[in-house]
Amino acid sequence: MSKPVIVCVDDEIAVLDSLRRELSEAFEDNCEIETAMGGKDAIALVHDLVEEQCDLSVIIADYLMPDIKGDAVLQQVHQLSPQTLTIMLTGQANIDGISNAINTAQLYHYIAKPWQPEDLQLTVREALNSYQQEQKIIEYQHTLERKVQERTQELTQTLNTLKTTQSELIQAEKMAALGQLVAGVAHEINTPVGNALLAASVLNNETKSLTQAFEQGALKRSNLVSYLQTAQDSSDLILQNLKGAAELIQNFKQVAVDQTSHEQREFQIIPYIESVLTNLEPKLKQTRHTVTVSGNASLKTTSYPGALSQIVTNFVMNSLLHAYKPGEAGHLRFYVTQQQNQIVLEYADDGCGMPTEHQSKIFEPFFTTGRDRGGSGLGLHIVHNLVTQTLKGTVSCQSEVAVGTRFILKLPLTLANGGAYVRG
Numbered sequence: 001m002s003k004p005v006i007v008c009v010d011d012e013i014a015v016l017d018s019l020r021r022e023l024s025e026a027f028e029d030n031c032e033i034e035t036a037m038g039g040k041d042a043i044a045l046v047h048d049l050v051e052e053q054c055d056l057s058v059i060i061a062d063y064l065m066p067d068i069k070g071d072a073v074l075q076q077v078h079q080l081s082p083q084t085l086t087i088m089l090t091g092q093a094n095i096d097g098i099s100n101a102i103n104t105a106q107l108y109h110y111i112a113k114p115w116q117p118e119d120l121q122l123t124v125r126e127a128l129n130s131y132q133q134e135q136k137i138i139e140y141q142h143t144l145e146r147k148v149q150e151r152t153q154e155l156t157q158t159l160n161t162l163k164t165t166q167s168e169l170i171q172a173e174k175m176a177a178l179g180q181l182v183a184g185v186a187h188e189i190n191t192p193v194g195n196a197l198l199a200a201s202v203l204n205n206e207t208k209s210l211t212q213a214f215e216q217g218a219l220k221r222s223n224l225v226s227y228l229q230t231a232q233d234s235s236d237l238i239l240q241n242l243k244g245a246a247e248l249i250q251n252f253k254q255v256a257v258d259q260t261s262h263e264q265r266e267f268q269i270i271p272y273i274e275s276v277l278t279n280l281e282p283k284l285k286q287t288r289h290t291v292t293v294s295g296n297a298s299l300k301t302t303s304y305p306g307a308l309s310q311i312v313t314n315f316v317m318n319s320l321l322h323a324y325k326p327g328e329a330g331h332l333r334f335y336v337t338q339q340q341n342q343i344v345l346e347y348a349d350d351g352c353g354m355p356t357e358h359q360s361k362i363f364e365p366f367f368t369t370g371r372d373r374g375g376s377g378l379g380l381h382i383v384h385n386l387v388t389q390t391l392k393g394t395v396s397c398q399s400e401v402a403v404g405t406r407f408i409l410k411l412p413l414t415l416a417n418g419g420a421y422v423r424g
């Protein structure tokens with residue numbers, strides 16, 4: 001780094017010489033000393049120094065000069081290089097000049113002529129120290145600003161990555177929910193199909209025996225009567241079980257398609273909730289809970305059934321996971337009504353409820369009390385997004401420890417034209 005520069009300004013060569021000599025004595029090793037004959041010369045010199053980015057630390061100017069007065073010179077220098085410390089030499093007590101320089105050039109000091117070399121050196125030394133301190137502070141500020149900028153940039157990047165990860169996780173959670181649904185339904189269909197298979201194979205065996213007896217001419221009336229009974233029973237069983245399986249598949253197809261297709265259509269709310277619950281039957285059957293759906297059964301809406309299906313699934317799964325102890329028999333209730341042009345959907349369980357401090361957090365992503373049981377804390381966040389963004393409604397929660405939890409959804413009866421499915 002270049003040495004700091006001290007500029008001396010006077011219109012008398014003798015004064016300039018003695019300034020240079022006395023300052024060189026004290027500061028020659030650490031500073032450059034420049035001189036200017038008069039005000040104009042000084043301003044031109046400062047211009048050059050500023051342009052060359054020199055470290056112009058101190059300027060000492062005489063007050064009484066024929067071209068420009070010292071206070072006016074210092075004022076201009078202060079504008080060109082605000083960090084430079086200004087000192088004025090005054091031959092006579094000129095209070096006006098000093099106060100003007102204090103106001104317009106932030107005069108650092110003034111020295112009365114004639115001066116003692118020690119006084120001059122002391123004043124300039126203090127000025128240099130103070131200038132250097134100031135420079136350090138400025139440099140420190142710059143470093144701090146740069147660091148803050150760098151950190152802000154890093155944090156913005158991290159935030160963006162987090163946002164992307166969050167939406168990927170939400171998407172993954174939805175797919176996982178669909179996967180669970182598929183596994184549950186596959187399991188559920190297994191039973192009726194197995195029963196039908198068993199009945200079909202009994203019928204098949206009996207038919208073979210009957211055919212054999214007929215071909216051998218050994219068919220008795222009693223054989224035929226018994227066969228007809230078996231055939232009737234088996235076909236009844238086959239029909240009943242296959243009907244059950246077909247219903248399950250139909251339900252599943254609708255819900256799964258709704259969950260993935262994101263299409264608007266008209267549907268009746270209560271029957272739709274019931275069909276979603278049928279899909280959850282495999283889970284519900286493992287518990288002693290009862291589920292009821294009541295209210296205005298004919299209420300229809302034109303909206304996104306897929307979103308509703310995800311909401312219902314999340315509510316029920318949460319009650320199963322969080323509200324009851326194993327083996328407890330709870331009551332889960334859906335209640336649907338119309339209030340003016342709104343659908344009010346209430347869901348309540350009579351489980352353990354939540355402490356107040358949890359209630360304000362449940363819609364936040366990743367808030368869960370069930371991490372050890374595989375909870376990710378995204379379920380109710382997705383519900384919140386689906387209700388507010390996709391269905392353009394509101395959701396609130398009331399809960400009391402040991403009494404239960406209630407969610408209240410208020411949804412527009414019909415989504416305004418142009419409503420769009422927003423990924424939870």
Ligand SMILES: Nc1ncnc2c1ncn2[C@@H]1O[C@H](COP(=O)(O)OP(=O)(O)OP(=O)(O)O)[C@@H](O)[C@H]1O
Nearest residue numbers: 318319322323362368369370375376377378379380
């Ligand atoms: N019916 C309820 N009864 C008691 N607590 C509940 C109920 N529903 C939600 N909670 C509380 O709210 C928290 C957040 O629920 P959320 O569905 O967002 O996450 P999760 O069920 O823990 O995990 P995930 O749904 O992602 O698998 C739960 O961890 C639980 O503490």
Ligand SMILES: [Mg+2]
Nearest residue numbers: 317318379380
């Ligand atoms: Mg959940």
